[in-house]
Amino acid sequence: MAILTLKHVTKSFNKQTKVLKDINLEVEKGEYVAIMGESGAGKSTLLNIIATLDKATSGEVSLTGFDLNKLKESEAAKFRRQHLGFVFQHFNLLDTLSNRDNIYLPMVLNKEKHQEMAQRLEPLASQLEIESLLDRYPYEISGGQAQRIAVARALITKPELLLADEPTGALDSQNTKRLLDLFTKVNQAGQTILMVTHSALAASYSKRTLFIKDGLIYHELYRGDSSQQEYLQKISAGLTALTSEGGLN
Numbered sequence: 001m002a003i004l005t006l007k008h009v010t011k012s013f014n015k016q017t018k019v020l021k022d023i024n025l026e027v028e029k030g031e032y033v034a035i036m037g038e039s040g041a042g043k044s045t046l047l048n049i050i051a052t053l054d055k056a057t058s059g060e061v062s063l064t065g066f067d068l069n070k071l072k073e074s075e076a077a078k079f080r081r082q083h084l085g086f087v088f089q090h091f092n093l094l095d096t097l098s099n100r101d102n103i104y105l106p107m108v109l110n111k112e113k114h115q116e117m118a119q120r121l122e123p124l125a126s127q128l129e130i131e132s133l134l135d136r137y138p139y140e141i142s143g144g145q146a147q148r149i150a151v152a153r154a155l156i157t158k159p160e161l162l163l164a165d166e167p168t169g170a171l172d173s174q175n176t177k178r179l180l181d182l183f184t185k186v187n188q189a190g191q192t193i194l195m196v197t198h199s200a201l202a203a204s205y206s207k208r209t210l211f212i213k214d215g216l217i218y219h220e221l222y223r224g225d226s227s228q229q230e231y232l233q234k235i236s237a238g239l240t241a242l243t244s245e246g247g248l249n
């Protein structure tokens with residue numbers, strides 16, 4: 001079952017340039033998809049449309065059965081809280097709240113009961129190894145720890161789709177591996193993930209990698225039965241071809 005469907009999606013910010021020209025994409029429940037492309041290729045624009053933070057200029061976007069073109073501005077924030085989880089490069093935690101309250105925030109906004117929040121946090125905190133961090137504040141913990149708190153905040157609402165924008169961009173290699181291993185586990189437990197990344201290594205943890213160029217999905221690679229190393233090599237070769245003048249054709 002497709003959780004996300006984009007048909008002939010275009011996006012222009014002005015009359016001269018179309019950033020997205022004709023994007024067609026289906027993401028099935030349980031998939032783990034990475035989106036790559038050169039700087040300025042339109043990855044964030046695409047992610048913002050899927051995240052209901054922006055609207056397509058034309059085309060169809062359907063997410064968890066909702067037509068995003070019909071979603072009113074006033075409904076978008078609630079839709080995001082109920083259906084989507086977000087992980088950003090710079091964590092976006094609030095320094096005035098404890099880590100626990102940061103994690104609870106989307107549930108507080110959804111007016112959930114405290115008992116329900118605590119029940120959901122318990123297994124998540126154990127899986128993410130953040131139990132000892134919960135009563136501290138974001139400014140008291142490391143970047144790797146902060147990103148795990150941000151992952152807990154994204155997952156506590158049990159989102160249908162986890163959207164990650166350069167989630168390893170601010171992490172060192174050890175914390176990058178730890179986060180990517182965590183995403184793999186979460187995906188194996190059924191979580192659908194869509195991740196924008198510049199990192200071939202990060203993409204090599206996904207099951208499918210899309211390359212965006214000139215406003216189109218230019219190429220895609222499936223991991224299939226390949227080892228992570230083989231898949232990483234294919235992604236790196238794909239990136240080289242993408243950035244060379246002739247491209248993949």
Ligand SMILES: Nc1ncnc2c1ncn2[C@@H]1O[C@H](COP(=O)(O)OP(=O)(O)OP(=O)(O)O)[C@@H](O)[C@H]1O
Pocket residue numbers: 013019037038039040041042043044045046
């Ligand atoms: N709000 C906006 N108004 C005008 N132009 C925009 C706006 N947002 C993005 N653009 C333009 O759209 C193009 C794609 O930008 P986008 O941020 O989607 O690229 P990206 O692939 O995410 O790049 P990066 O990897 O550097 O983050 C760029 O040329 C950018 O200048």
